[in-house]
Amino acid sequence: MAENTKNEKILVDIQHERLSFFTPAGEVKALNDVSFKMKEGEVLGIVGESGSGKSVTAYSLMGLTAYPGRLIGGTIDFNGHRINDMTEAEFREIRGNEVSIIFQDPMTSLNPVYTVGNQIEEVIKLHTDKNKEEARARAIELLTLVGINEPEKRLKQYPHELSGGMRQRVMIAIALACEPKLLIADEPTTALDVTIQAQILELMMELREKLGMAIIMITHDLGIVASMCEKIAVMYAGRIVEYGTTDDIFYNPKHEYTKGLIKSIPRLDAKDHERLVPIEGTPVDMLNPPAGCPFAPRCDSCMKICLREMPPVTYFNDVHYTQCWLNQKAEAEAAAKAGKEEADE
Amino acid sequence: MSNYLLEVEHLQKHFPIKGGGFGNKKVVQALDDLTFGIKKGETLGMVGESGCGKTTAGRTILRLHEPTGGKIIYDGETLFDKDNKIAVNMLPYRKKMQIVFQDPYASLDPRMTVGDIVGEPIDIHHLCSSKQERYDRIIGLLERVGLNSEHANRYPHEFSGGQRQRVGIARALAVNPEFIVCDEPISALDVSIQAQVINMFEDLQEQMGLTYLFIAHDLSVVKHISDRIVVMYLGRMVELADSYELTMHSMHPYTRSLVSAIPIADPVQARKSKRIILEGDVPSPIDPPSGCRFRTRCPYADERCAAEVPEFKEVTSGHYVACHHLDKVK
Ligand SMILES: Nc1ncnc2c1ncn2[C@@H]1O[C@H](COP(=O)(O)OP(=O)(O)OP(=O)(O)O)[C@@H](O)[C@H]1O
Ligand SMILES: Nc1ncnc2c1ncn2[C@@H]1O[C@H](COP(=O)(O)OP(=O)(O)O)[C@@H](O)[C@H]1O
Ligand code: SF4
Ligand code: SF4
Ligand SMILES: [Mg+2]
Ligand SMILES: [Mg+2]
Numbered sequence: 001m002a003e004n005t006k007n008e009k010i011l012v013d014i015q016h017e018r019l020s021f022f023t024p025a026g027e028v029k030a031l032n033d034v035s036f037k038m039k040e041g042e043v044l045g046i047v048g049e050s051g052s053g054k055s056v057t058a059y060s061l062m063g064l065t066a067y068p069g070r071l072i073g074g075t076i077d078f079n080g081h082r083i084n085d086m087t088e089a090e091f092r093e094i095r096g097n098e099v100s101i102i103f104q105d106p107m108t109s110l111n112p113v114y115t116v117g118n119q120i121e122e123v124i125k126l127h128t129d130k131n132k133e134e135a136r137a138r139a140i141e142l143l144t145l146v147g148i149n150e151p152e153k154r155l156k157q158y159p160h161e162l163s164g165g166m167r168q169r170v171m172i173a174i175a176l177a178c179e180p181k182l183l184i185a186d187e188p189t190t191a192l193d194v195t196i197q198a199q200i201l202e203l204m205m206e207l208r209e210k211l212g213m214a215i216i217m218i219t220h221d222l223g224i225v226a227s228m229c230e231k232i233a234v235m236y237a238g239r240i241v242e243y244g245t246t247d248d249i250f251y252n253p254k255h256e257y258t259k260g261l262i263k264s265i266p267r268l269d270a271k272d273h274e275r276l277v278p279i280e281g282t283p284v285d286m287l288n289p290p291a292g293c294p295f296a297p298r299c300d301s302c303m304k305i306c307l308r309e310m311p312p313v314t315y316f317n318d319v320h321y322t323q324c325w326l327n328q329k330a331e332a333e334a335a336a337k338a339g340k341e342e343a344d345e
Numbered sequence: 346m347s348n349y350l351l352e353v354e355h356l357q358k359h360f361p362i363k364g365g366g367f368g369n370k371k372v373v374q375a376l377d378d379l380t381f382g383i384k385k386g387e388t389l390g391m392v393g394e395s396g397c398g399k400t401t402a403g404r405t406i407l408r409l410h411e412p413t414g415g416k417i418i419y420d421g422e423t424l425f426d427k428d429n430k431i432a433v434n435m436l437p438y439r440k441k442m443q444i445v446f447q448d449p450y451a452s453l454d455p456r457m458t459v460g461d462i463v464g465e466p467i468d469i470h471h472l473c474s475s476k477q478e479r480y481d482r483i484i485g486l487l488e489r490v491g492l493n494s495e496h497a498n499r500y501p502h503e504f505s506g507g508q509r510q511r512v513g514i515a516r517a518l519a520v521n522p523e524f525i526v527c528d529e530p531i532s533a534l535d536v537s538i539q540a541q542v543i544n545m546f547e548d549l550q551e552q553m554g555l556t557y558l559f560i561a562h563d564l565s566v567v568k569h570i571s572d573r574i575v576v577m578y579l580g581r582m583v584e585l586a587d588s589y590e591l592t593m594h595s596m597h598p599y600t601r602s603l604v605s606a607i608p609i610a611d612p613v614q615a616r617k618s619k620r621i622i623l624e625g626d627v628p629s630p631i632d633p634p635s636g637c638r639f640r641t642r643c644p645y646a647d648e649r650c651a652a653e654v655p656e657f658k659e660v661t662s663g664h665y666v667a668c669h670h671l672d673k674v675k
Contacts, residue, residue: 049535050506163626193394193562195623198606202622220536223608227615246612264540265610266569268592275547276569278540282505 011079011181011214012038012061018073019060028286030056030069032238038231040181043208043215045225045246047261048235049283054218057235058184062099063091079181097127100175104187106167110159116143116170117155120177127178142173145210147203165196172203179211186218201228222265226250231319234258237284237294244320254314254322256299293325301326349382349418350556351406351524356380356415358398358405362631374630375401377580379415380657383524388550388557390571390588392564392603394627398580399560403526406558407442408435419524440470443517447529449509453501459512460497463487466519486515490545507538511545518549524556532561543570564607568592573663576600579638580630582657586664596666598674599639637669645670 019031031053038044046054061078076083079098103109120139124130143151146169159167175183189197205228208215217229225232232249234242242255253259260279281298290297293306306325314327356379359372376398383389391399404410417425425432446452453462463483473479484494490511501509517525531539549555561567567574568588575585584597595601602621609615623642628634637655640646649669657667
């Protein structure tokens with residue numbers, strides 16, 4: 001699996017990012033003070049439930065925030081660019097070149113009326129000064145790289161003639177055409193069967209070995225992050241509530257949501273039937289998030305202070321941090337005491 | 346008499362292909378030779394890749410699709426028998442046999458209140474004689490699945506995915522069924538909500554003595570909830586065994602790769618484990634491979650596999666496998 005990368009250069013540096021969607025129903029604070037860094041060649045997993053902000057975080061990095069969304073605070077630095085200040089024309093320069101993305105459903109991102117060859121060659125010509133023949137040669141090279149047999153024949157086919165797994169390979173080929181520094185994969189295997197998923201994940205890790213790009217893997221599948229990521233960001237209601245190495249998150253989780261998530265999934269190797277421990281309650285209504293800790297309404301350990309104030313960041317080491325009052329020992333104890341006094345009155 | 350609540354024998358469903366050319370008699374061989382029994386109070390899990398016939402199996406068992414061949418026996422009564430031309434009226438059995446669907450968004454009528462959605466089967470089967478009785482029954486059902494009376498007057502779009510799935514389950518329970526086909530009932534839900542719904546299925550089974558056919562593509566979930574599991578590939582059963590036995594000591598090459606392909610949510614184990622990566626994709630059920638349908642992706646396939654359909658036979662007690670070369674599979 002992915003070992004520590006030797007390369008220590010920072011590729012992504014997001015600080016205090018705030019991003020809101022100004023919808024007719026009100027402001028949806030999709031990202032609320034999101035900060036993290038990624039080194040070159042690193043594999044980061046982002047997990048969290050639907051609507052927690054995984055995709056929005058990743059897309060903002062490429063200037064792909066959809067209307068009516070707006071970056072309203074913080075800074076985003078990527079590969080030497082200050083993303084906040086970039087124009088659409090400048091984004092077009094880096095997209096597909098320095099950073100690429102693959103989506104859950106490759107059918108929506110491939111154009112049904114052009115052949116696979118057309119689409120790959122188009123991307124190559126956009127970002128290089130290769131001529132038609134050179135672009136075609138490169139396309140064949142790329143299809144071979146992603147494990148597609150008979151690439152010459154495939155180039156002439158249309159997306160609907162390919163299986164789901166094959167289409168995802170084509171998407172990966174397009175994404176890697178210019179050997180980007182960062183590949184964002186947004187649930188790339190959710191629509192695929194497990195045996196095909198295994199093929200695609202293996203391919204991604206192989207390519208990362210070969211090309212050395214960093215990967216942001218967005219998924220709801222804890223199995224996927226456990227097997228392929230070095231770092232994990234756990235998101236809840238537009239915040240990174242816990243961040244750490246894969247081992248930190250799985251073997252030493254500090255946030256109550258992370259703990260709940262790990263406990264709530266069935267294990268294939270369990271011998272006896274153990275009842276699952278679900279996270280009770282329902283996901284946050286992002287239009288009306290609770291005051292204080294957003295997880296409070298579902299948290300078994302919720303204290304009075306949790307309902308009032310957002311917990312500050314607690315660092316356990318250089319990497320591992322969380323935002324949960326239980327880890328603010330002094331504060332938590334004081335709060336518990338105050339709560340007790342109030343209760344005694 | 347067997348001790349099975351439900352038995353199917355050689356159950357088959359082929360769909361004619363519409364729009365084929367003149368004289369084109371091609372069919373989708375969606376389900377072939379399904380043979381198993383489910384005991385009262387048992388959960389039989391069914392897994393396999395998309396298109397392998399799981400939904401078809403569930404719907405054909407309930408005769409929501411009319412079978413092309415084979416036999417269905419429920420509680421000792423033959424509901425369908427192609428060879429003996431038996432096809433009984435299903436209406437009385439609709440009360441006993443229910444289905445819960447995968448998509449909690451699409452399976453509920455958006456214009457009906459949740460109370461009426463749950464009440465509809467009660468009306469169809471004339472289960473309540475007064476308005477009050479009907480109301481009480483609906484509220485009782487909502488409470489049973491973790492909702493309450495306030496929810497009865499609301500519409501599906503006001504609910505989260507997990508809550509909608511609860512409504513779908515309450516509706517299935519409305520007629521007091523004995524047997525429920527659960528077709529991927531949690532696939533569309535967030536991980537944190539899946540566990541809630543799984544626990545609810547287990548509780549309801551215990552409280553009401555329900556029998557389940559639990560269909561899913563997630564083997565970890567199926568393993569958790571099922572007593573036994575059947576693995577499907579391209580319309581056929583390839584392996585059936587006790588759920589622990591099936592996941593830990595699988596014999597069929599397809600099951601073995603399926604088990605190994607599941608990403609393990611434990612980093613140390615994940616780093617140690619070796620995946621058996623299958624080549625290629627699942628072939629089309631319109632023109633499935635001859636002999637063993639898995640042979641185009643099987644590392645052990647030889648001429649015999651192309652010539653003969655492997656028999657689905659009991660290899661060790663209660664463990665059935667369809668493969669010619671079990672001795673070679675390591
Ligand atoms: N175009 C938009 N208009 C309004 N709100 C939006 C828009 N796109 C996203 N949001 C909101 O931003 C929040 C974060 O969305 P995001 O797509 O990042 O979620 P996610 O974590 O990727 O979820 P999923 O697992 O469902 O993909 C959600 O509350 C969502 O409703
Ligand atoms: N009504 C139908 N008409 C034609 N083909 C169908 C129909 N329903 C299912 N099929 C085909 O039968 C096969 C099995 O489908 P299905 O039972 O839905 O698979 P699963 O539920 O395992 O994903 C697929 O090839 C599917 O396309
Ligand atoms: S801050 Fe409080 S409510 Fe939030 S996760 Fe920690 S203990 Fe639970
Ligand atoms: S019968 Fe042959 S092709 Fe089928 S699973 Fe066994 S060895 Fe493989
Ligand atoms: Mg998303
Ligand atoms: Mg299905």
